[in-house]
Amino acid sequence: METIECIKSRRSRRKYLKKDIDNKILEEIVDVVRYCPSSLNCQPWEIVIVKEQEIKNKIFELKKRFMPEFLIRLGYTNECIVEAPVLIVVCVDTKKSPSRWLEDGVFAANSLLLAINNLGLGGFI
Template structure:
């Protein structure tokens, strides 16, 4: 699969078949994730691979507990049905104050790699600005040391349904040359 096909074709998948993903495939995807750029080449990532139902359910509880009222249609109940969840963490010392950026870049590679293998995923944040308790609760459940910050939660599974193509605004509405120009 060509990169542009993966970028254009990837969708947020929240319904998964009851089909396992072998560790060898997970490791292939993580090898792609660690090819991401990172601040000062710090390569600060640590990936927690979760298959245990009890831990998945705790992540659902935490995500739903902190889900804003206006985002109730995006509750995390589906997480417990994903065969695998990967929590992307970053080492604060090797992130050079770019924890979120470093974590998200690796997450993008992970998700595009998954799509290229026929595996669905969706991006969920493991933090929320102004609400440190969500990442602290995730840290506690997963026994994450204070040196690491959980950044994203990525459920993985073979899709049970493929959403319709997303509507993308025309590029001309999102681009300026030389200086900003409101359209």
């Protein structure tokens, strides 16, 4: 897909097929993070792929607890998290990026979303 088309056609997707995503495809997606910009080029990311239902449930509980504003203001229940075949968790090492960890994390998340869209898949942050 052409770059600008990929950026413009990306949308948050919250309904998923009950199909596993092949690890080779996941590797291709996650690999884009290595090319992301980061503050002082600190590359503070660790990406965790979650397929286990129990861990998805726990992440859903965390999102409910720490990000309730999205549930209230936009009406998203985020329950789709437990239905998604795969969660990609972006972790940022705050020792490597003490003052810019949030920006570094968001750059990675955006690149992941674009890679996902480019491969004809869907997701949201």
